[in-house]
Amino acid sequence: MTADATPAVRRSARSIVWTRRRRAFARNWKEYRRNREGLIGLVMLAFFAFLALAGPWLVDPETTAVITAPGRPFEPPSSQFWLGTDEFGRPILALLIEGARVSLMVGLIATVFSIVIGTVVGIMAGHFGGWTDTVLMRVSDWLLVLPFLPLAIVLLVILQSSSWLQISPVTAIAIVVGITSWPATARLIRSQTLAVKSRPYLERARALGAGHWHQMSRHILPNVMPLVLANTTLTVAGAVLAETTLSFIGLGDPLRHSWGTTLDGAFGSGAISIGAWWYLIPPGVAIVLVVLAFTWVGHALETVLNPRLQGR
Amino acid sequence: MSAISLLEIKDLTVTYSSSDGDIPAVRGVDLRVDPGQTLGVAGESGCGKSTIVASVLRLLPKSATVTGQILLDGENVLEMGWGRLRAARWAEASIIFQGAMHSLNPVQRVGNQIAEPILVHEQTSEQEANARVGELLEQVGLPASRAQNYPHQFSGGQKQRLMIAMALACRPKVILADEPTTALDVMVQAQVLGLMSELVRELGVGLILISHDLSVLSRTCQRVAVMYAGKFVEQGPSDQVFGSPSHPYTEALAGAFPTIGDRAFRYAPRGLAGDPPHPQDLPTGCPFHPRCPVAQPECPTAVVELWPSGPGQSAACVLVRDRDRVSR
Numbered sequence: 337m338t339a340d341a342t343p344a345v346r347r348s349a350r351s352i353v354w355t356r357r358r359r360a361f362a363r364n365w366k367e368y369r370r371n372r373e374g375l376i377g378l379v380m381l382a383f384f385a386f387l388a389l390a391g392p393w394l395v396d397p398e399t400t401a402v403i404t405a406p407g408r409p410f411e412p413p414s415s416q417f418w419l420g421t422d423e424f425g426r427p428i429l430a431l432l433i434e435g436a437r438v439s440l441m442v443g444l445i446a447t448v449f450s451i452v453i454g455t456v457v458g459i460m461a462g463h464f465g466g467w468t469d470t471v472l473m474r475v476s477d478w479l480l481v482l483p484f485l486p487l488a489i490v491l492l493v494i495l496q497s498s499s500w501l502q503i504s505p506v507t508a509i510a511i512v513v514g515i516t517s518w519p520a521t522a523r524l525i526r527s528q529t530l531a532v533k534s535r536p537y538l539e540r541a542r543a544l545g546a547g548h549w550h551q552m553s554r555h556i557l558p559n560v561m562p563l564v565l566a567n568t569t570l571t572v573a574g575a576v577l578a579e580t581t582l583s584f585i586g587l588g589d590p591l592r593h594s595w596g597t598t599l600d601g602a603f604g605s606g607a608i609s610i611g612a613w614w615y616l617i618p619p620g621v622a623i624v625l626v627v628l629a630f631t632w633v634g635h636a637l638e639t640v641l642n643p644r645l646q647g648r
Numbered sequence: 649m650s651a652i653s654l655l656e657i658k659d660l661t662v663t664y665s666s667s668d669g670d671i672p673a674v675r676g677v678d679l680r681v682d683p684g685q686t687l688g689v690a691g692e693s694g695c696g697k698s699t700i701v702a703s704v705l706r707l708l709p710k711s712a713t714v715t716g717q718i719l720l721d722g723e724n725v726l727e728m729g730w731g732r733l734r735a736a737r738w739a740e741a742s743i744i745f746q747g748a749m750h751s752l753n754p755v756q757r758v759g760n761q762i763a764e765p766i767l768v769h770e771q772t773s774e775q776e777a778n779a780r781v782g783e784l785l786e787q788v789g790l791p792a793s794r795a796q797n798y799p800h801q802f803s804g805g806q807k808q809r810l811m812i813a814m815a816l817a818c819r820p821k822v823i824l825a826d827e828p829t830t831a832l833d834v835m836v837q838a839q840v841l842g843l844m845s846e847l848v849r850e851l852g853v854g855l856i857l858i859s860h861d862l863s864v865l866s867r868t869c870q871r872v873a874v875m876y877a878g879k880f881v882e883q884g885p886s887d888q889v890f891g892s893p894s895h896p897y898t899e900a901l902a903g904a905f906p907t908i909g910d911r912a913f914r915y916a917p918r919g920l921a922g923d924p925p926h927p928q929d930l931p932t933g934c935p936f937h938p939r940c941p942v943a944q945p946e947c948p949t950a951v952v953e954l955w956p957s958g959p960g961q962s963a964a965c966v967l968v969r970d971r972d973r974v975s976r
Contacts, residue, residue: 544765
């Protein structure tokens with residue numbers, strides 16, 4: 337290999353890398369496809385993602401405005417309104433499509449918060465041990481023992497009422513859900529870090545003069561990554577539920593629809609006593625389906641990424 | 649002795665502090681390694697062999713207290729600052745770890761792992777590092793193309809060779825091999841040992857080979873030291889130490905090794921009764937006296953040190969001292 341041949345070698349090396357990545361992806365995809373629930377979950381997620389993204393084009397904003405609502409109050413499902421109407425005569429289907437956007441967005445943003453904080457805290461606590469570990473884990477214990485709802489309500493009120501933060505109620509919900517759910521991730525990642533830390537290749541890394549950052553980023557993170565990924569999808573499910581809960585008890589954004597606020601509306605307008613099942617059941621089913629889809633995808637990913645679960 | 653040796657350890661003691669009190673793991677060890685030389689350290693499990701290795705690069709847990717001197721190329725490792733220590737690790741002394749199976753990160757390509765010390769220590773481009781990885785792999789008898797593979801694609805012996813390649817990555821002057829052939833079958837063991845002796849000869853590095861397997865030590869090392877309860881009880885040229893051991897412990901160790909095809913061996917009782925003493929509860933006097941087949945009445949109280957027992961050989965046994973006195 338002479339010096340002038342190096343550029344050609346480098347290009348081919350990159351193309352080799354890409355071929356290999358494509359092949360690895362194909363292999364993983366093949367493994368994933370074997371998991372029926374995972375496939376169904378993926379299709380369901382694609383469907384909901386499409387609804388959320390295409391919502392503004394699918395639904396005319398006028399149909400979900402109280403004043404310009406097209407129907408009469410509490411109309412049962414018909415060919416005009418497939419899922420009936422609410423107390424203002426707005427089509428439930430339109431509300432659901434609009435709500436998908438907020439519910440999924442809050443779920444995803446909250447998950448990003450939760451996973452990033454949880455992973456960083458977990459790896460640091462596990463790697464450094466000693467005082468760092470004690471302090472970080474006591475903070476996460478503190479968040480874990482406080483019941484979710486009171487803590488979330490107080491945090492949400494503080495965030496929404498602060499004049500200098502100026503964040504939308506939807507973002508506030510995402511932040512609150514993220515802040516309250518990272519400790520579980522941190523615990524999980526910490527325990528995995530401890531397991532990885534005791535492996536001889538970390539002693540080897542220390543012996544060859546690797547610093548803390550090198551050890552954490554090159555050796556620990558890649559080894560806990562599968563767990564982080566699998567945990568991510570499961571956290572999304574929890575976050576969507578949390579958003580629903582907070583919106584249902586009236587802490588959502590009154591100006592935007594989510595599945596939680598729709599349920600809240602059904603409860604508040606007395607849909608239950610009227611017997612307007614079409615107002616209650618569809619948002620509930622939508623939430624269950626999204627949570628189920630994320631859980632299925634999470635478990636399927638876990639199977640693909642954890643070789644020990646393969647072929648079972 | 650005026651020339652600076654690659655690694656010189658003077659009066660090293662290592663004490664682990666635990667909730668049950670202090671545990672002296674190494675109690676005053678001296679050794680030196682010169683270029684192109686291989687020193688073997690033998691002894692039962694738990695006698696402090698691996699602790700010596702870990703202390704050279706200061707890899708011991710925080711609970712360990714180390715005294716004495718560890719001179720790496722004339723510089724005391726125990727007095728190095730954190731930055732200097734990190735720079736010295738691997739670049740001046742590297743370790744071939746016990747159990748190569750687990751010393752490789754399963755989620756990284758082996759090429760990247762061998763390149764790791766190079767990239768940590770030297771200002772080289774990734775391409776240069778990769779070229780060097782290729783050379784190193786060839787040096788240990790593996791094709792350079794295998795740098796792209798993951799650890800699980802290698803056999804046990806090949807993994808051990810990878811560890812040797814990794815140990816050579818920064819051209820260290822001293823290599824500490826901590827039971828490098830444990831868990832390898834004898835054929836592979838022979839290959840790996842042959843490779844290591846060859847590299848020591850060619851590159852002129854100093855090698856400390858730690859093993860409980862005397863056959864390994866006798867074929868690879870010029871000098872060996874036998875360790876018992878945190879101290880050297882005998883040292884000298886390897887053929888002499890194993891051929892005519894002066895310490896009863898060395899004799900027992902050498903005798904415990906089976907001779908294939910020897911019928912008499914199968915019937916003759918060998919080996920030692922009992923276990924090595926717990927470092928927290930060492931016997932008084934010579935620590936070996938409770939298990940010693942030739943213990944003297946004075947042994948429980950005698951202070952033993954290494955007395956010369958032959959050309960370049962010394963042993964810590966009162967019998968050696970007395971024999972010496974009688975002959976003079």
